[in-house]
Amino acid sequence: MAVITSVETSDVRFPTSLELDGSDAVNVDPDYSAAYVRIAADNGEEGFALVFTGGRGNEIVVKAIESFGARILGKDLDSLVGDLGAAARSLVHDSQLRWLGPEKGVSHMAAGAVINALWDIAARRANKPLWKFLAELSPEELVAAIDFTHITDALTPDEALAILREGQDGKEARIAELERDGYPAYTTSPGWLGYSDEKLVRLSREAVDDGFGLIKLKVGGSVEDDRRRLGLVRDLLGPDFPIAIDANQRWDVPEAIEWLEQLKEFNVYWIEEATSTDDVVGHAAIRKAIAPMRVATGEAVQSRIIFKQLLQLEGIDVMQIDSTRVAGVSENLANILLAKKFGVPVCPHAGGVGLCELVQHFSFFDYAVVSKTQDNRFIEYVDHLHEHFLEPVVIRDGRYQAPQRPGVGAEMHDASVTEWTFPAGAGWVEVGDRAAVTGAR
């Protein structure tokens, strides 16, 4: 028997606001940050996880992880890892903590971090990277890990089981293919709003030269800027190259429809976060009005319950799951199965700190045993901050290469954590008050 003896958190932040990397119409000055957690047991086992944030407020998530972590401190690790579904439900539905959500925002992300750290230990025990660990679980084990609360009107455990059983056919060949060829990526690196036209064009060309089959531009500053920027990139890449756009929830519903009408001629591949991602009715209205432009969302979708409704109302063409927004691996299994049930491709959100490292596992798993196709599917890629992770993502010819290291992929170098712990780490002492996170702006 192993007992959990510590839940150690760190407030890790990077001064990305100095460069305007990651700037968009709403997130104008993010300092990419991680509320980082290390869970340890008395037998020496460790699990790592993180929640991505935009800088200020990272300390709130750290505090929340401590509170959720306290619920598993002193508990038997074998029981927790032996029934990850039960462990996740006990955290998410804690009779007192649930008032803070339920199942949304800070408390939900914090529960997700603790749940992911437990999945990390489970995958390490099996000596497999998360995606392969998941792909090699039985359909019954996967279904047992999922919380179907409030989604059975769209997906029952039996339906999930049937999808996963169908997914076993040819699984070994798909796993071998993933290990050989990887999975398609797309890149947002060229298109941040803070970049000049020259930088936009140069990075767009580089992205295509690097083998990416889809690039994405931020929009929503002004229609004129969006038309000019889209025009430049469309001219550069020709009429058919897939170019997606992302408004980061900038618009109200009528405004979104009017604005997008003026971008139609640029053959947009998808419009992402056209309005509040809490607005499932709004997404459905926008999608209907701007057809055939495809509608995507997900990085800020708080739970499977919102994804369920986006699918029920036919509000999205693309589901963009995020690895640290929801209640961990357990909830993303539900999201991926919902997408399959409704015939919508999963194209995960990434970027920030560690999101690429984490979320890639879900697409690899999705291909191995759920969707069984890579058509119209891409994992977002942004070339930021990978060097801080023990296993940075590897992109070759515009494709994510299969992660090899056991676990969920969240473990950071100790030196990185120490240097960039806010506010006392050496990196922050050097940056001083130049970054937005410190409140100087």
Add this chain to the structure above:
Amino acid sequence: MAVITSVETSDVRFPTSLELDGSDAVNVDPDYSAAYVRIAADNGEEGFALVFTGGRGNEIVVKAIESFGARILGKDLDSLVGDLGAAARSLVHDSQLRWLGPEKGVSHMAAGAVINALWDIAARRANKPLWKFLAELSPEELVAAIDFTHITDALTPDEALAILREGQDGKEARIAELERDGYPAYTTSPGWLGYSDEKLVRLSREAVDDGFGLIKLKVGGSVEDDRRRLGLVRDLLGPDFPIAIDANQRWDVPEAIEWLEQLKEFNVYWIEEATSTDDVVGHAAIRKAIAPMRVATGEAVQSRIIFKQLLQLEGIDVMQIDSTRVAGVSENLANILLAKKFGVPVCPHAGGVGLCELVQHFSFFDYAVVSKTQDNRFIEYVDHLHEHFLEPVVIRDGRYQAPQRPGVGAEMHDASVTEWTFPAGAGWVEVGDRAAVTGAR
């Protein structure tokens, strides 16, 4: 010029789990708690606010209030109070903090506390209780205080202005009437799931004797228990007395419909929180299936954006606003106007700690200048913990009496805060590990 010099928080909790007051199908052992905040300026002015929670996790909200509070520390109080709409938007849409929501859960409730403390100062400056302060603002001033982001497809500033201008007619007479006669209350005190049948019947009779025109029972433990308990109270009160029921999000959509089918014969006045309040599509499906039973929700509705959709999809007959769930007074003004636009009565959620003291102001305001009727409208009332407030609610003949004291009503006695600060207050030292909040259960 006055400058904000301190944002002082307290983690105040009460060991209500010892009594099973407040127990329902989901919240089985709440320790009613308040993340309490006092904002002070260098000229001696003070504003008070709180966020209600269920116990564990109160420390997370306290931390979040500190983080949002830091955004106004050192700022000019006159500017903040002089444009409360701008102050609220600057907190809610802070470019880095917004990632934690946006506009939901812990971070949104914390922003709401800071916003409410500013409203408290504004109302104290005017020497009026909040409801009267709001009722006597001009329609233009009220509209300026509202954040219409992501709701203009349902309610525009012009529409809001028109509603409020219409509301001026006869306002003085309605204010006088409110000061004389108060506003109808309903009570949940008899119906907690933890209570025996004998206690249920005794308290139901007492409630009717006390003049309440509506009582509410918790349901969702088992159909048999619900039928027996509803049968007892229906027999006691006759076929027509309004009895509402509350499932606290216990059911999935198909389960809710099946369960409620078996309670139809008891002439239920409304079913509250039949499923996840994030599930606007689910609410609409349930309402359609169980008509003519009325559907209510709101205490856990995270923002005006969810209320908007519940109204757009005809998912609710009753809007139950909460005073500490959303971004303060500013967002509840939007909620009340949305309800008016869609012709749905507002029946606020209360109970817990201080929620009665806070939320009553909104119904008084609603009657004075928005709905102009009290038909089918009640403010929830639970007889708990009022003694800790400087102006405890007054109920007479089943009606809330108009609050008189300037401000929003959140100020607690210093002695109460000291005694029940967790975990070091004298009250908690005496309770020891008997309450659920300590993690002993």
